[in-house]
Amino acid sequence: MAQVVRFDRYGDVDVLDVVEAPDPVAGPGQVVVQVVAAGINPGEGKIRSGLLHEVFPATFPSGQGSDLAGRVVGIGEGVSGVAVGDEVLGFTNERASHATHVVVPVEQVAPKPAGLSWDVAGSLFVAGTTAFAAVRSVRPEAGDTIVVSGAAGGVGSLVVQLLRARDVTVIGIAGTGNHEWLRSLGVTPVTYGDGLADRIRATAPDGVDAFIDLYGPDYVELAIELGVQPDRIDTIADFAAVAKYGVKAEGNGAADTIDVVSELADQVVAGKLEVPVAAVYPLADVRAAFTELEHGHTHGKIVLHP
Numbered sequence: 020m021a022q023v024v025r026f027d028r029y030g031d032v033d034v035l036d037v038v039e040a041p042d043p044v045a046g047p048g049q050v051v052v053q054v055v056a057a058g059i060n061p062g063e064g065k066i067r068s069g070l071l072h073e074v075f076p077a078t079f080p081s082g083q084g085s086d087l088a089g090r091v092v093g094i095g096e097g098v099s100g101v102a103v104g105d106e107v108l109g110f111t112n113e114r115a116s117h118a119t120h121v122v123v124p125v126e127q128v129a130p131k132p133a134g135l136s137w138d139v140a141g142s143l144f145v146a147g148t149t150a151f152a153a154v155r156s157v158r159p160e161a162g163d164t165i166v167v168s169g170a171a172g173g174v175g176s177l178v179v180q181l182l183r184a185r186d187v188t189v190i191g192i193a194g195t196g197n198h199e200w201l202r203s204l205g206v207t208p209v210t211y212g213d214g215l216a217d218r219i220r221a222t223a224p225d226g227v228d229a230f231i232d233l234y235g236p237d238y239v240e241l242a243i244e245l246g247v248q249p250d251r252i253d254t255i256a257d258f259a260a261v262a263k264y265g266v267k268a269e270g271n272g273a274a275d276t277i278d279v280v281s282e283l284a285d286q287v288v289a290g291k292l293e294v295p296v297a298a299v300y301p302l303a304d305v306r307a308a309f310t311e312l313e314h315g316h317t318h319g320k321i322v323l324h325p
């Protein structure tokens with residue numbers, strides 16, 4: 020039997036259980052992956068709590084999880100180019116990767132590079148594709164000054180590095196505990212809270228060219244106040260501001276392909292991208308993993324080991 024995370028109603032982490040389910044079987048064009056590492060993401064907690072019911076309703080019983088890395092243990096009809104035993108990374112769109120086994124279409128997995136850790140491989144999909152899309156959306160050019168809110172979180176830690184790789188001057192909004200890490204990447208950290216606009220102006224006296232908001236309330240307004248053009252503001256967390264100000268909302272859905280995941284994996288192996296792993300939990304401790312994530316101050320990724 021497989022072990023899978025399930026919840027039967029909206030609620031806090033207490034509704035999460037790990038239950039037994041029949042071993043999944045690969046249908047045509049699918050593979051079964053025995054999951055070694057699966058990242059967790061704030062959106063999963065928002066779906067579980069019911070916060071996203073209008074846009075992403077849950078049907079019960081619900082599983083959860085998109086990110087995954089593991090070993091192929093089953094192959095469906097018509098699958099070629101992948102063999103039992105292969106180490107892969109990828110994603111499911113079925114809210115199902117927080118489990119010992121998951122069935123995925125073969126085009127949603129790619130070989131895990133040998134030099135890539137399981138924890139990073141299993142964390143790259145949501146955060147990586149979101150970071151990729153957010154960076155692309157603001158059209159960064161060398162010499163630009165770009166502000167990033169939530170700069171050291173799961174998505175932010177990748178966004179700031181992708182921007183630095185394009186010779187952008189990056190101002191990262193983060194708690195003081197993350198400032199040293201941001202500085203080590205050549206990012207100028209500023210602390211959130213009262214007086215933030217003045218701190219950014221003092222840090223960027225020639226102005227701000229673009230703004231990537233990875234946190235939500237008030238940051239799009241701040242970007243407008245700083246004089247950034249709406250088509251160079253991207254938010255992945257404040258959708259009301261999109262309608263109000265005509266800013267962009269390009270995130271995971273704008274780049275959710277295996278090619279993007281593989282490209283990011285290659286950058287990690289080449290030493291061009293670091294994915295900080297904040298914590299690792301066994302699947303049985305899924306409630307504790309989400310409790311930590313939902314404190315809202317994770318640096319990098321939290322990973323489940325099914």
Ligand SMILES: NC(=O)c1ccc[n+]([C@@H]2O[C@H](COP(=O)([O-])OP(=O)(O)OC[C@H]3O[C@@H](n4cnc5c(N)ncnc54)[C@H](OP(=O)(O)O)[C@@H]3O)[C@@H](O)[C@H]2O)c1
Pocket residue numbers: 060061062065145146149168169170171172173174175192193194195197211212233234235255256269270271272312315316317318319
């Ligand atoms: N639309 C999409 O496609 C999409 C995709 C992925 C994620 N998201 C959303 O994007 C957000 C970020 O996701 P994530 O995975 O990066 O989350 P995360 O790993 O939990 O990181 C959250 C970060 O927010 C920072 N933070 C806390 N209080 C802050 C404040 N007042 N101002 C600025 N930053 C603050 C924390 O930094 P400190 O530790 O420095 O306080 C932490 O690093 C979530 O709301 C998530 O649901 C959307």
